[in-house]
Amino acid sequence: xNFTNLPLLQQLxxxxxxxxxxxxxxxxxxxxxxxxxxxxxWQGLLVAAVTTVVAVTSESHHLYFSAAxxxxxxxxxxxxxxxxxxxxxxxxxxxxxLGRPALTMMAAVALVIFSYWLVLPMVQQELxxxxxxxxISLAVLLIGLLTMVFRQQAVIQVLGFMSxxxxxxxxxxxxxxxMPMVVELxxxxxxxxxxxxxxxxxxxxxxxxxSLNVDQLNRLTETLEDEA
Amino acid sequence: xxxxxxxxxxxxxxxxxxxxxxxxxxxxWLNVVASAISFGAAITLAWMVATQGEVAGLTFRVDAFNxxxxxxxxxxxxTTSIFSRPYMRYVCETGKTGERGMRVYHSMxxxxxxxxxxxxxxxxxxxxxxxxxxxxxxxxxxxxLYRTPEAVEAAWKYFILCGVGIALALFGTVLTYYAAQxxxxxxxxxxxxxxxxxxxxxxxxxxxxxxxxxLLVGYGTKVGLxxxxxxxxxxxxxxxxxxxxxxSGLLLNVALYAVVRLKMLVDGSLAATAxxxxxxxxxxxFGLVSFLTAGLxxxxxxxxxxxxSYSSIEHMxxxxxxxxxGGPLATFGALLHMLVHSFTKSAIFVTVGHAAHIAxxxxxxxxxxxxxxxxxxGWSLLxxxxxxxxxxxxxxxxxxxxxxxxxxxxxPWLTLPLVTGLVVAFAGxxxxxxxxxxxxxxxxxxxxxxxxxxxxxxxxxxxxLGLSIPGFLSRWLxxxxxxxxxxxxx
Numbered sequence: 001x002n003f004t005n006l007p008l009l010q011q012l013x014x015x016x017x018x019x020x021x022x023x024x025x026x027x028x029x030x031x032x033x034x035x036x037x038x039x040x041x042w043q044g045l046l047v048a049a050v051t052t053v054v055a056v057t058s059e060s061h062h063l064y065f066s067a068a069x070x071x072x073x074x075x076x077x078x079x080x081x082x083x084x085x086x087x088x089x090x091x092x093x094x095x096x097x098l099g100r101p102a103l104t105m106m107a108a109v110a111l112v113i114f115s116y117w118l119v120l121p122m123v124q125q126e127l128x129x130x131x132x133x134x135x136i137s138l139a140v141l142l143i144g145l146l147t148m149v150f151r152q153q154a155v156i157q158v159l160g161f162m163s164x165x166x167x168x169x170x171x172x173x174x175x176x177x178x179m180p181m182v183v184e185l186x187x188x189x190x191x192x193x194x195x196x197x198x199x200x201x202x203x204x205x206x207x208x209x210x211s212l213n214v215d216q217l218n219r220l221t222e223t224l225e226d227e228a
Numbered sequence: 229x230x231x232x233x234x235x236x237x238x239x240x241x242x243x244x245x246x247x248x249x250x251x252x253x254x255x256x257w258l259n260v261v262a263s264a265i266s267f268g269a270a271i272t273l274a275w276m277v278a279t280q281g282e283v284a285g286l287t288f289r290v291d292a293f294n295x296x297x298x299x300x301x302x303x304x305x306x307t308t309s310i311f312s313r314p315y316m317r318y319v320c321e322t323g324k325t326g327e328r329g330m331r332v333y334h335s336m337x338x339x340x341x342x343x344x345x346x347x348x349x350x351x352x353x354x355x356x357x358x359x360x361x362x363x364x365x366x367x368x369x370x371x372x373l374y375r376t377p378e379a380v381e382a383a384w385k386y387f388i389l390c391g392v393g394i395a396l397a398l399f400g401t402v403l404t405y406y407a408a409q410x411x412x413x414x415x416x417x418x419x420x421x422x423x424x425x426x427x428x429x430x431x432x433x434x435x436x437x438x439x440x441x442x443l444l445v446g447y448g449t450k451v452g453l454x455x456x457x458x459x460x461x462x463x464x465x466x467x468x469x470x471x472x473x474x475x476s477g478l479l480l481n482v483a484l485y486a487v488v489r490l491k492m493l494v495d496g497s498l499a500a501t502a503x504x505x506x507x508x509x510x511x512x513x514f515g516l517v518s519f520l521t522a523g524l525x526x527x528x529x530x531x532x533x534x535x536x537s538y539s540s541i542e543h544m545x546x547x548x549x550x551x552x553x554g555g556p557l558a559t560f561g562a563l564l565h566m567l568v569h570s571f572t573k574s575a576i577f578v579t580v581g582h583a584a585h586i587a588x589x590x591x592x593x594x595x596x597x598x599x600x601x602x603x604x605x606g607w608s609l610l611x612x613x614x615x616x617x618x619x620x621x622x623x624x625x626x627x628x629x630x631x632x633x634x635x636x637x638x639x640p641w642l643t644l645p646l647v648t649g650l651v652v653a654f655a656g657x658x659x660x661x662x663x664x665x666x667x668x669x670x671x672x673x674x675x676x677x678x679x680x681x682x683x684x685x686x687x688x689x690x691x692x693l694g695l696s697i698p699g700f701l702s703r704w705l706x707x708x709x710x711x712x713x714x715x716x717x718x
Contacts, residue, residue: 122438154384168399175402179405183355187354190358190361190362201368
């Protein structure tokens with residue numbers, strides 16, 4: 001498998017996808033909330049770039065529209081909404097460092113290796129190009145999940161969730177040259193509505209427990225308690 | 229086609245109007261009217277499918293399997309809306325939520341109905357995903373309607389867990405589309421279930437295997453399969469009672485419907501490989517684990533709604549196991565079980581709502597003497613729990629008996645954990661129920677105004693189905709069984 005033998009545009013797609021994976025790692029470890037939002041915006045921009053290059057190589061015109069949709073939604077609208085929420089929640093200078101950075105990073109690397117292993121039998125007969133992109137998109141999905149597990153702040157968990165959606169979109173673009181338009185519009189609509197609802201929830205959570213640390217949401221358990 | 233459009237557009241129109249309508253008394257009635265229109269349209273569709281065969285058009289597709297679930301969903305939606313009208317009025321009067329909360333509630337109720345009906349009727353797997361995610365989003369605000377810390381926590385857990393699960397299901401859908409594109413050249417028809425089903429033998433088995441695992445974990449989260457069930461007891465117990473009734477009775481069915489549709493594709497794809505029953509075995513494994521775990525968890529519960537949520541998980545596990553077992557007998561039993569479980573569970577949750585109202589609390593330790601205080605509620609709870617535990621002559625006994633027979637025919641040694649689980653669950657339910665219904669009522673406990681008509685109708689239907697299933701229904705279920713398994717029972 002020799003990367004330099006691939007056509008130039010395909011090499012560009014591989015480079016951009018690798019950068020998306022890099023931003024996924026950066027999001028996992030980013031301590032400052034506002035910087036994390038910016039990393040997420042960069043990830044959205046890179047996914048839109050991948051979509052555009054795939055559109056150029058495969059000549060399917062609806063992908064240009066998907067790229068524009070991703071750019072507007074994931075690189076501009078959602079980061080803007082999160083930024084505004086962070087300001088209203090007074091989280092401008094919020095810093096939360098990872099509890100166990102080395103372990104978390106190693107887990108993320110293990111997930112990347114797992115993704116490659118999982119994708120291997122599926123695209124064995126295909127080009128290395130498709131295999132790499134599909135594996136990277138699954139890795140971004142799983143690292144987004146890891147972010148949600150290891151981080152305790154509600155806004156950063158939402159960033160992990162949105163990063164999962166980025167991975168899904170990358171998978172759709174790379175493996176299948178984009179889903180039908182109606183599905184993509186539906187997914188984008190769902191993501192937007194989810195973002196709006198998350199915004200509503202941040203305020204509800206803060207109103208009820210006076211913090212956005214979701215580890216403190218622990219009243220619903222099944223241990224025997226004394227009831228007054 | 230017109231009936232289909234009426235059925236789908238009625239909740240959409242209802243949602244829009246209810247979001248803007250201020251007088252609360254009108255909202256309740258409009259909710260009922262919109263649900264009634266949907267129900268009427270669903271019955272018309274059922275009639276059309278019975279006479280003409282399947283109805284298809286505009287990437288919608290109604291065959292015997294989903295028209296059955298459409299009729300069930302709209303019926304339970306209607307009876308629950310009838311119950312919810314005076315109940316939510318009482319909730320508003322006691323100040324648990326305000327006028328804005330009421331508008332959100334009614335509008336989201338209809339939006340939720342729309343997303344469920346869309347998920348059931350669409351032929352496009354991507355739109356199915358969008359609709360199931362939409363159903364989650366529509367109900368998230370309703371779970372946290374009362375704004376208590378517990379409700380907000382339950383809603384957050386629901387949102388995050390179901391959101392993550394659904395994201396995994398979308399990856400599975402993308403993989404399915406990838407497999408489809410190798411076989412179907414037209415990109416727009418590559419996600420249509422009917423196309424894929426016709427050509428399921430040509431789909432690449434390695435891809436479909438991995439896709440099915442993601443889809444099962446994803447949609448299985450919404451079905452409530454253990455270990456992805458953590459959101460279910462919280463979400464079903466913290467929301468308003470009508471919400472618990474429809475979530476337990478309807479949404480779990482829609483998610484299971486999605487799993488079964490996808491299993492049909494995967495079975496066709498894997499038929500020629502070395503492990504043709506992989507999908508069935510996975511379903512059986514998850515189903516059995518859910519069934520047994522939930523039966524054990526039932527015993528620990530101290531909140532009445534949480535207890536019945538675990539009962540829902542248990543029954544969904546049983547249905548998943550039955551669909552995984554395959555074959556006409558088990559599938560017929562599973563379809564019947566979907567019906568009777570929806571009826572019984574929604575009736576139970578409505579009764580539990582009234583019981584919590586009488587006692588002023590949802591804690592099992594503090595609800596006592598229901599049968600003396602308000603016999604209608606006490607008797608309904610007793611009969612409802614007897615029905616859901618699988619007592620003859622109720623319908624749940626029939627479907628569980630069919631399932632046990634099918635298990636004994638194909639995997640006899642699995643009958644033992646099934647029967648053990650049923651006994652454990654029965655013990656747990658009655659252990660908690662007995663003091664609630666028959667204990668000494670605290671002084672000053674008064675009956676409340678309760679409309680028990682929906683409960684009575686549901687329980688009577690379950691009793692009727694247990695005594696004798698009407699001919700048209702058994703033929704209907706048999707047609708659906710034929711569609712799913714390729715073989716008829718009757």
